[in-house]
Amino acid sequence: MLRPIEPTSPPPETIRLQPTSGFSRVLAPKELWRYRDLAGQIALRDITVRYRQTALGGAWAVLQPIGFMVVFSLIFGNVAGIASNGLPYPLFSLAALVPWTFFSNALLLGSDSLVSNSALVSKIYFPRIFMPAGVIVAGFVDLAISLAILLVIVLAWGYAPSPAILALPLLLAIATAAVLGTAAALSAINVRYRDVRYVVPFGIQMWLFVSPVVYPSSQISEPWRTLSAVNPMVGVVEGFRWATLGTGAAPWDLIGISAAAAAAILLAGLAYFDRVERAFADFV
Template identity: 50%
Template sequence: MALQLSELWEYRELLYFLTWREVKVRYKQTALGAAWAIIQPLFTMLIFSLFFGKLAKVPSDNIPYPLFCLAGLVPWTFFANGLAQSSNSLVTSSNLISKVYFPRLSIPLSAVLSGAVDFTISFALLIGMMTFYRQVPPARCVYLPLFFLLAFVTALGVGLWLSALNVKYRDVRYTIPFLTQFWMFATPIAYPSTLLHEPWRALYGLNPMAGVVEGFRWALIGADTAPGPIIVASSFAAALILIGGAFYFQRMEKIFADLV
């Protein structure tokens, strides 16, 4: 079964407008607007720094704990928001789906793409935090786009699965907050993956976001934990999730208009 990616390319202008629509809807009639992209990771970092950094004395690989935590929260927030937006995107676009034909894949794809705006804003906060701690990015920061791509692939892959399932089973949306919360604590954001020893640390990389978070810290703030085995496992898992989600999404696509 072909994924018809060429058709998605033909509708690239529609993808652009859907993405821009997602951005505008997200900030429409909000008091703080784009500031939410800073508030969410900032306040989560403060809470984690208090309870995990100060009280629990969780190690942070010789990196100031607030910076250690925020470096994990920035890519995680992009993933979590992309997952939440894409998983419910088909249901919220039901009027559009039932009226005209276009590649349905562009709907969850635009939902994830729109999160790049928030990511850019929160990334600026991370750079400001690095400046405060006088942390200079190492030369390996050139690998950051690859880790962002891994986060994007993971968010899109899971979003394709959940958006298709949410059309058929509407109670799927109620499981998403629980799934996101569980996934966050299963990802080394508040703690380092070095707490695990091999081979368990490599297996831990089957959680794709573990590779993303460890990769961000290694590339941007100079963490000593090179994410070699974790990245291999995370990339493999993310690719499987995306390919499986894309084929399942396409198999369900022909009945979306009837179900929404």
């Protein structure tokens, strides 16, 4: 039965609803905290639903990077004979494909997240950033599985992890910042312009080839090698190779530039999201 409102509960606060401008929503931590349970539920939903009614389930998290590894090894490693820094090409590409798969899946699903949840967006209030963010959090589960498989394969191949592996959290933070910033901006544009749906899959393909996934960035001549790190995935991918295979010199220059670039993308993406968020329900 319904309980009457307890008189002892703290006086409810007053919220003023009025036309707003500027940055007031996403970047309001109080608001995000108030809706923390919903954030958890959305992430949980995205994780649970991901592989429901699939025969292979979580194995897809592994099959995707492994499949690419096999194809890339045959084509780029054997046929085209692309250099791999003296590493076996399968390891060389898999170490890059693990963060890349996380990034590309999160970007693909994240940029569609507001539109595919339009029923929610137009009926219920909540901080909209939870939609792209939830997809990314769900992506962490896949990432954890594929990372574990990567480490097993690395060990089986006879490479021992070095202390460099401790850099992984930093690299993941860079990848997450980059994908959250990009997916937030794209999902917001998608609300107005469905062109995003066609641009994103195509853009991801392009992005793959400007990131050193199938080739080592050492093949690029300076200063372009260093400059290329404004693409955050350059630092992440090269950093992943160094951190998981434990060979070669630490690419701190690339990682540093990529971290700065990712931070800039995150801020710009969230700022744009924040500016247009208030009109989502009118357009979606």
